[in-house]
Amino acid sequence: MKHRIFTTPLADVYPLYVAKVERKGRSKRELHQVIHWLTGHTEASLKKHLAKKTTFEDFFAAARMNPKSKLITGSVCGVKVQEVSHPLMRKIRYLDKLVDELAKAMGLSGISKSSV
Numbered sequence: 001m002k003h004r005i006f007t008t009p010l011a012d013v014y015p016l017y018v019a020k021v022e023r024k025g026r027s028k029r030e031l032h033q034v035i036h037w038l039t040g041h042t043e044a045s046l047k048k049h050l051a052k053k054t055t056f057e058d059f060f061a062a063a064r065m066n067p068k069s070k071l072i073t074g075s076v077c078g079v080k081v082q083e084v085s086h087p088l089m090r091k092i093r094y095l096d097k098l099v100d101e102l103a104k105a106m107g108l109s110g111i112s113k114s115s116v
Contacts, residue, residue, distance in 0.1 A: 002057075006088060009053035017099050024103040034098045038091075040064030060091045069094050076100060 021031050032043060040063055041049065049059050069091075073082045076096045084090040 003086075003089060005092060006057040007055050010056055010059045011050045011053045013056075014050055020099060020103045026102050030102060031099065034102055035095070038063075038066055038069055038095055038098060040066065056092055057088060060088055063091070065091065072097055074101075 017031055018028055022028070032046060035041060035046060036043075039060070041059075045062075049062070054062075072094050074080070074097055076093050079093065081090065081093040081097050084093050
């Protein structure tokens, strides 16, 4: 049985990511840079996936994951991302972790030093 998040459209969660980073003084542009770094999705492809309501499963299937993403460590909601065994769930947790780090006012340079 698939986890519910796998079949959830990215477009349903994306506004929550935007709100989280903007609440902490970060921009949508910075969020897009993080998503691009992790997945390889360009601005155009991200917009296309959001408009088509692509599921997380399909969004990450179309991604070119950054090889350095394996260096991301830490916890999201009490779960250590590096210990998540399911490959798709691990990718989703990587994204969650990077969004959390961006929202913690670390900015992109802070993320690259601490997580990546």
